Amino acid sequence: MPFNIYTLPEYSADRQLLLRLADDFDKEGTLLVKGSRNTIKTNFFKGEKVNIKYFKKPGLLKGIIYGIFRPSKAKRSFEYAKYLLSHNILTPKPVAYIEDKAALMLKDSYYICSHIEYDFTFRELIHNPLFPDRQNILEQFTAFTYRMHEARVNFLDHSPGNTLIVNKGNGEYDFYLIDLNRMKFQDMGIEVRMANFRKLWPSRTMVKIIAAKYAELSGQPYEKLHSMLLGSTLDFKRRITKKKYFKRKLKKK
The missing domain is CATH 1.10.510 (Transferase(Phosphotransferase); domain 1)
Incomplete structure (x- = not known):
């Protein structure tokens, strides 16, 4: 798939591993949440458990809007997580976001972050x-x-x-x-x-x-x-x- 991937600097050398998580999303990982709009699975990245959130493919109009005019939900999740952590507000650590665009239209997108074992x-x-x-x-x-x-x-x-x-x-x-x-x-x-x-x-x-x-x-x-x-x-x-x-x-x- 023609994925574009953006990571924290510390994971820049691991792009292929992260791309594989998105590429194999349908057939690998453990289902965590199956919603009407988004699906979240857990998988392992370099021995650590991570969450991979798949955002439902937008329709034609929204696909164009997210492809050209507005940041995708995956990108916003990644950037907002960085902002929160820089202000000492806890959120699972962002790892990467991945987008599949064709002719400037957003198709599939994923957000990858650390997994939190919560009570x-x-x-x-x-x-x-x-x-x-x-x-x-x-x-x-x-x-x-x-x-x-x-x-x-x-x-x-x-x-x-x-x-x-x-x-x-x-x-x-x-x-x-x-x-x-x-x-x-x-x-x-x-x-x-x-x-x-x-x-x-x-x-x-x-x-x-x-x-x-x-x-x-x-x-x-x-x-x-x-x-x-x-x-x-x-x-x-x-x-x-x-x-x-x-x-x-x-x-x-």
Whole structure:
């Protein structure tokens, strides 16, 4: 395949090995995620486990847009990961991204990064109010998000499954962002910062914990942050619930 590959400098001599991972993607590796848009497999690169994310081939129009005008999702994932790590925000280490273009149109693309053995995701904190050490984890997660905001990162997919959490022991946790291709890099006012938590679907109790910790870190009044965060969260939940309701109604027709 006519692949173009871009790597971190330390992997420049390993391009053929990395290209082989993409070339053999369909028949090798262990399936990790099979989604409607993307597929993720694990495989081994120089003895280390890596994730290879295949982005669904875009249609004609999007293929031209990604081929000429906009960076591909694979490239964005790679570049955004580098930005995050340069600002001490954890994410699986980027290794390479690979693109197959024909006549300036993007066809297939892949993003390769290190594999993280994690203990749980943010989703478990939502579904289990009695999750061990829940308040401490939420406070550390809020501090992690605050650092992200201070680094001008507006993570548009800040949702329950997109933070991997590693229990380091002694009440300490590491947080790794994944699914990186939708981000904005901008100075954010406090309303935008609070709205950035809404896709996490926090409960009212979680909202209180997050608002209190963010107030402590930012110097903003707790009551102000709590009101913003609760309002944004409830509004988001209403919109999603309404959308699901209308989808069910349409399916019955």
